[in-house]
Amino acid sequence: MRLIMAEVFNSWQGEGGSVEGSAFGRRQIFVRFAGCDLNCAWCDSREYIDASRVSRWRYEVEPFTGKFEYKPNPAELDEVINAILRLDTGDIHSISYTGGEPTLQVKPLKTLMEKMKELGFDNFLETHGGLPELTKEVATLVDYASVDIKDETARATEDWKALVLREVESIRILKTAGAKVYAKLVVTKGTKPENVRWYAELLRGLAPLVIQPKEPIDISQKELMEFYREAAKVMGRKNVGLSFQVHKYLNVL
Numbered sequence: 162m163r164l165i166m167a168e169v170f171n172s173w174q175g176e177g178g179s180v181e182g183s184a185f186g187r188r189q190i191f192v193r194f195a196g197c198d199l200n201c202a203w204c205d206s207r208e209y210i211d212a213s214r215v216s217r218w219r220y221e222v223e224p225f226t227g228k229f230e231y232k233p234n235p236a237e238l239d240e241v242i243n244a245i246l247r248l249d250t251g252d253i254h255s256i257s258y259t260g261g262e263p264t265l266q267v268k269p270l271k272t273l274m275e276k277m278k279e280l281g282f283d284n285f286l287e288t289h290g291g292l293p294e295l296t297k298e299v300a301t302l303v304d305y306a307s308v309d310i311k312d313e314t315a316r317a318t319e320d321w322k323a324l325v326l327r328e329v330e331s332i333r334i335l336k337t338a339g340a341k342v343y344a345k346l347v348v349t350k351g352t353k354p355e356n357v358r359w360y361a362e363l364l365r366g367l368a369p370l371v372i373q374p375k376e377p378i379d380i381s382q383k384e385l386m387e388f389y390r391e392a393a394k395v396m397g398r399k400n401v402g403l404s405f406q407v408h409k410y411l412n413v414l
């Protein structure tokens with residue numbers, strides 16, 4: 162089975178903060194799929210969005226060395242499994258499937274998740290959640306999920322409100338299947354409080370929310386706290402948290 166890959170590396174989860182379902186600070190092996198159907202203005206993995214331009218993928222030869230070996234795309238699934246297993250440092254909390262958008266390649270994603278479960282690993286899905294029908298195909302194999310809520314300022318797609326509703330549907334599907342799920346909202350200085358209230362209404366009683374400032378940060382702490390307070394008023398004070406891309410501050414992958 163073949164797939165278009167971006168990279169495999171061993172690091173620790175830098176996002177998610179402290180809400181229920183977050184794996185922040187936990188050791189993970191990251192499997193980054195190439196290809197995405199959205200186009201977030203602030204995407205930090207932009208080079209992997211157009212899968213047709215990702216001619217090769219890379220895997221770290223040893224954790225935290227920044228040394229990689231390269232193979233041509235499409236990758237064979239066995240090559241990816243080998244790359245993951247050789248990075249197993251014995252302290253891995255879960256395998257993080259990210260991208261690009263991992264659910265776009267749902268068949269190899271599902272086979273890989275099944276294999277990693279068989280080998281005793283938990284599965285952490287990092288998804289934009291905009292493809293609930295594909296989310297459904299892997300939901301029972303997901304132990305943890307971070308599902309983005311793409312704010313209007315992400316300019317991820319034309320009909321951004323319909324995308325938000327599909328993301329909430331993916332959250333519901335994952336929760337029903339037994340996964341620990343949280344929503345992640347990347348905010349910018351243009352984010353509107355009334356939109357934060359709308360997201361919070363959709364998420365109330367469904368999943369906790371982390372509010373993550375776009376990097377590089379352009380929002381003041383005062384504005385960030387205003388969004389936090391708006392969400393907490395709707396969702397309850399225990400169901401909202403902050404998340405920062407801490408790995409970027411410590412210069413690790």
Ligand SMILES: C[S@@+](CC[C@H](N)C(=O)[O-])C[C@H]1O[C@@H](n2cnc3c(N)ncnc32)[C@H](O)[C@@H]1O
Pocket residue numbers: 197203204205206259260261262263287288289290308309345347373374375376377406
């Ligand atoms: C690159 S995306 C890949 C997974 C999936 N396509 C998604 O968007 O959730 C992984 C995570 O990085 C976050 N991210 C990407 N660029 C960012 C930036 N410039 N600032 C803050 N978060 C960012 C996204 O919000 C997402 O939660």
Ligand SMILES: Nc1nc2[nH]cc(C(=O)O)c2c(=O)[nH]1
Pocket residue numbers: 172173174175176191206259260287408413414
């Ligand atoms: N350390 C680290 N944590 C992460 N959390 C989400 C990431 C992603 O790109 O999906 C990511 C990443 O790229 N690196």
Ligand code: SF4
Pocket residue numbers: 197198199200201204205206207210260261262289317
């Ligand atoms: S959905 Fe994820 S991978 Fe796709 S453009 Fe947005 S942040 Fe980047």
Ligand SMILES: [Mg+2]
Pocket residue numbers: 205206
């Ligand atoms: Mg990243």
